[in-house]
Amino acid sequence: MARNKYDIDETLQTEFNFSHLKRLGAYIKPYRKELLITIFFVSISSMLGLLTPIFLMQIMDDYIPNKNIKAIILVSILQLVIFLLISVILSFKISLTSKIGQNIIHNIRSDIFEHLQALPFSYYDDKPHGKIQVRVVNYVNSLSDLLSNGIVNTITDLFSLLFIIGFMLIVNVKLTLICLLGLPLLIIIIFIIKKKQRVAWQISSNKSSNLNAYIAESINGIRVTQSFTREQENIKIFNTLSNDYRLAWIKAVKLNFLMWPAIDNISTWSYVAVYVVGISWLDNSMQGITAGVIIAMTGYIGRFWAPVNTLASFYNSILTAVSYLERIFETIDEPVLVKDCEEAIEMPAIKGEVVFKDVTFSYEDGVKILNGINFHSAIGDSVAIVGPTGAGKTTIINLISRFYNLDSGEITIDGVDISKATIKSLRKQMGIMMQDSFIFTGTIIDNIRYGNMEATDEQVIKAAKTVHAHDFIINLEDGYQTQVNERGTRLSVGQRQLISFARALVADPKILILDEATSSIDTQTEILLQEGLSKLLQNRTSFIIAHRLSTIKNCTFIMYVDGGSIKEMGSHDELLDLKGSYYELYMSQYKFLEKE
Structure with a gap:
């Protein structure tokens, strides 16, 4: 599959829509009380901070000309108290929002991990594990700042913006309108770069996913790498993937940083316009402009564009987070193909009768792995499954445990269709x-x-x-x-x-499944193991896949599987008498052992 490669970019199965943000809101909702309290206090601190330009205007236009030193000292003390109060509120805000943000991050990550536990083997067969891991760790972590500070800062800055405009209008309406002339230009810039930002961060997340997939693969295969001295080749591949991610990240960040100089330039033009117009009107009594008014307005201009800058940064964060949210929710929305049906029953205590009825199965559409498998094992039977590599042996035992859904047919245990039983009650009674x-x-x-x-x-x-x-x-x-x-x-x-x-x-367990259970055990230990198992397997149904035919000679019956169907079935002696595929397989091993 194309997706199952570290050098292939993933493609989203669905387009992003704003319902993703609504879903994110569902994680935020349990903390709305704490957030509202934080927003309330931060808004108060913001409003208190806006008194400074008013104080300066009063000092410039009244207290200094009238040499009212006492009033200047009182205002200074009041300003100091306000600064201390703002510091306390901001400390409280940082502590609470960090805690809330990390709780939300934990809940999202927990939901992803819980969903991954339920996804079928087919999901993991089709995707590098590094690309799964990056969604649970890196992508969720990327939302941390947005959830910890972005939401509270954005809401409080919206209030601040309204407060600032209100104070500016109180000071001077005409200068306020001049300051606001830059907003339409900023909105145009935002819409121009919006789409490019989202695409850039999608590409960046793809390259990050590829890099993580290769790192995970390299760590898991380090013994093979060093055995075949592939270190230098692997370093080249890593550097290529890392460089791709570096370039993609730089491009995305460049687009993000376009916002800051745009706001900075518009802010500077606003300063210039206010100074030019304000000074030209300074001697015009009809305009009501004084030195204090100009100082107050320039103070508010700085404060006006600061929350605008924060809102633009939040907008950037949203666009960045969108590329991660798409991946996160895509994972959470991955269908659980193997799950309990609506009327699933608890599997009764298993006795061990297993029946396959015309079972057909394929991992991919149109490519059958098993085709019309039929057999019946009684309680206590030991069933061996042999055959060439890729014949479907492991698939048969995977279906008994219901790790995959059947294309057609039925598997029953003690007469109960396993697709009608809860998965947990089925697998808890098996040893695999x-x-x-x-x-x-x-x-x-x-x-x-x-x-x-x-x-x-x-x-x-x-x-x-x-x-x-x-x-x-x-x-x-x-x-x-x-x-x-x-x-x-x-x-x-x-x-x-x-x-x-x-x-x-x-x-x-009442059903024991052994897939090449003794393949890496020395012969002496295997002999001892067989002695212990001969007692343990009594009154248990067991399914055994083994390439060493000497270990399955005493099984109740043996199935020779090839090409997705059962070619031969019978006891060891019966299959030898047939002189068919099993006989040829057994004799080839026997001759090999004789040569030894």
């Missing part, structure tokens, strides 16, 4: 060991208990002993409390498989 023996960061005992969080230490140790993992575990520095890293890099491949085996068994 995949080909990838994934080990999580934490202790060994927690990794084994992952399959059943209610398991006691004794049950964990019993499972470990059954799969012969106990001996190597107790020889580690802290035994079962030994800390292991992500993917279990401190452990050998065989040790990781044994831990994964114990994890599957500690769930005490």
Whole structure:
């Protein structure tokens, strides 16, 4: 798939619309009370700050000419008190808005992660994991400043703008109108660069996503990279992707920075116009212009364009955030294809009868992986699935666990159609060991208990002993409390498989699924493991995929799968007597072992 590459830009499935901002508002709504309180106090501080030019006008036009020193001192003290009060309010605002912003960020990130837990394997099959991770971390983080300060600053600056215009009109109406002449020009500039900004930030987010995807892939494959001395080639690829992101980010930032010089220039022109017109009217008593009026107006002009600049910055932030919101909500809106139906029932206690009825399945439209699979396994049967690579063996066991939806057909367990049962109640009664023996960061005992969080230490140790993992575990520095890293890099491949085996068994499942469970275990350990499992598998239905045919000779029946269908089915001896595909596979292994 084209999307499943680090060097291919993602394309949005839907166009942005302002309903995305409405959805963002739903995350803000629970904190509206705190935000309103903050806005109220910040608005008061803003209004108090606007008294300064009035004080200056009064001092220039009245107190200084009349040499009223006492009034000047009182105004100075009042101004100091106002500044202290504004400082306290701003400190309160910073503390509260930061807390609110981070709470909202946490809620958005939690929703994305929760949704990712429910998405089917097909979603992860189709997208590099780095491109998923960047949405949960980087994109959400990019909204932090917008949510922490942008909203409160914007609302309070809107109020400030109204207050400023009100004070300016009180001081002088004509000079106020002159100052406002620059607004239409600014609005035109905003609309010109708006679309370019959104596209630029979309491209930047694409390049960031590509870079993160490659970094994640490189870290996961570092052993292969160093084994084949691919470091220099990987550095070249990284530098190319990093440079693409750098150039895209610079272009987006340049568009953002167009707003500031535009406002700065318009602000400067307003100053000049007010000074020129104001001074020319200074001696005209009809205009009511005094030195104090000019000083007050120029003071307000600076304050007028400051919130305009903030509003323009917020507008920039919105356009930047839009490119991230599109990706975030696209992820949250990704359909959960494998989910409980409306009338789903709790899966009864499983006994272990599994039936496939004309099961057809494909990962992609038009490319069938399984075509008309039919079989019946009774309670307690051990079913082996063999065949060439890509035949559909793993797909069959994935469908039993309902990791994918069927194209057609039906799978029943104890007569219950699994598509009609809740996923949680189905999977909780299964023990599954995949080909990838994934080990999580934490202790060994927690990794084994992952399959059943209610398991006691004794049950964990019993499972470990059954799969012969106990001996190597107790020889580690802290035994079962030994800390292991992500993917279990401190452990050998065989040790990781044994831990994964114990994890599957500690769930005490009625259906046990083993996909190449012994592929990385030495022959001696495998013999011991088979001895322990022979007892454990009694009264359990098990499905086993194994390339070592010697390990499945005692299974109830064996299915030879090829080309998406079951070519042969029977016991080990029955299939040998057929002298068909299974016979040829077995004999090829037998001859190979004889040569050894």
